[in-house]
Amino acid sequence: MGLKGGGFERKSKASGEIPSSSMADIAFLLLIFFMVTTVFRAEAARPIEWPSAGATEQIDEKRDNILYLWLERNGDIWINDRLVPMADVATVIGPRWLESGQRLIISLRADASVPYRFVDLVQEQLKRSGAVYVVFATELERRMTGARR
Amino acid sequence: MAICKMNSKVSDEIPSSSMADIAFLLLIFFLVTTVFPRDTGLRVVLPEEAEEVQVSQRNVLHLQVQPNGVVEVRYGESEDLQQVPASQVQSIWRTNVAENPNLIAAVKTHPDAPHSAMIAVLDALQLAGAERISLQLLEET
Numbered sequence: 001m002g003l004k005g006g007g008f009e010r011k012s013k014a015s016g017e018i019p020s021s022s023m024a025d026i027a028f029l030l031l032i033f034f035m036v037t038t039v040f041r042a043e044a045a046r047p048i049e050w051p052s053a054g055a056t057e058q059i060d061e062k063r064d065n066i067l068y069l070w071l072e073r074n075g076d077i078w079i080n081d082r083l084v085p086m087a088d089v090a091t092v093i094g095p096r097w098l099e100s101g102q103r104l105i106i107s108l109r110a111d112a113s114v115p116y117r118f119v120d121l122v123q124e125q126l127k128r129s130g131a132v133y134v135v136f137a138t139e140l141e142r143r144m145t146g147a148r149r
Numbered sequence: 150m151a152i153c154k155m156n157s158k159v160s161d162e163i164p165s166s167s168m169a170d171i172a173f174l175l176l177i178f179f180l181v182t183t184v185f186p187r188d189t190g191l192r193v194v195l196p197e198e199a200e201e202v203q204v205s206q207r208n209v210l211h212l213q214v215q216p217n218g219v220v221e222v223r224y225g226e227s228e229d230l231q232q233v234p235a236s237q238v239q240s241i242w243r244t245n246v247a248e249n250p251n252l253i254a255a256v257k258t259h260p261d262a263p264h265s266a267m268i269a270v271l272d273a274l275q276l277a278g279a280e281r282i283s284l285q286l287l288e289e290t
Binding site: 140 | 168169172176187188189191192194197198214260261263266267271
């Protein structure tokens with residue numbers, strides 16, 4: 001090959017095409033990379049009935065800065081898969097509030113039918129811990145279904 | 150031997166050139182179909198502890214949420230209560246805030262009222278654009 005074309009072609013021995021046989025490996029590598037690095041929330045969801053509200057808005061905050069506080073129908077509080085007594089909520093959340101640089105948002109996931117006395121106690125605890133940014137977790141109300149009925 | 154070769158015209162190798170397309174197809178399929186759970190809710194900012202602001206009763210609209218979901222509306226200093234469903238709170242707030250821009254909504258919820266009853270009132274207020282909202286526990290009398 002080199003001899004046939006003369007001295008000039010001897011330099012370009014490399015193929016001019018991009019090798020496509022390794023493309024699959026690259027794609028699978030990407031696939032596996034994102035599969036491995038994706039971290040799903042490890043926290044298990046508590047069985048609650050979500051309240052719904054039309055003014056529901058999305059929270060644009062880093063996942064790390066959102067703390068989920070589950071409040072069940074009987075008044076049980078769960079934080080990070082642990083049952084926390086009402087009186088200890090402030091001591092659990094206080095360090096997290098400071099850790100986050102006072103940006104922590106508490107997503108209060110309270111059952112729709114939990115008596116308000118528990119919600120009020122939780123709010124008192126949150127005030128004590130300093131965490132003042134609270135979101136009452138709700139589902140967006142579907143007004144269409146109401147109209148259809 | 151020669152006959153054998155003639156019969157198997159089809160290549161016995163799996164074509165690897167389309168493997169990249171399959172892999173990218175998978176990649177794009179999962180990229181498109183993945184739905185991340187978004188956090189949604191009603192935002193409030195709690196007052197800091199021992200932060201007590203004295204407000205004139207004239208600027209307060211009391212909304213008392215009862216266990217059955219009925220809202221009792223009381224204007225400032227007056228004693229008479231007006232019972233309305235939570236769905237009317239929005240229009241009540243709008244008419245009142247038009248008269249008095251400094252109005253504060255004091256949502257007082259009965260201890261036995263369900264959380265959703267308070268959410269319904271808070272929702273109505275936020276839909277009406279209220280920003281000065283105070284969440285309290287209704288003292289039992």
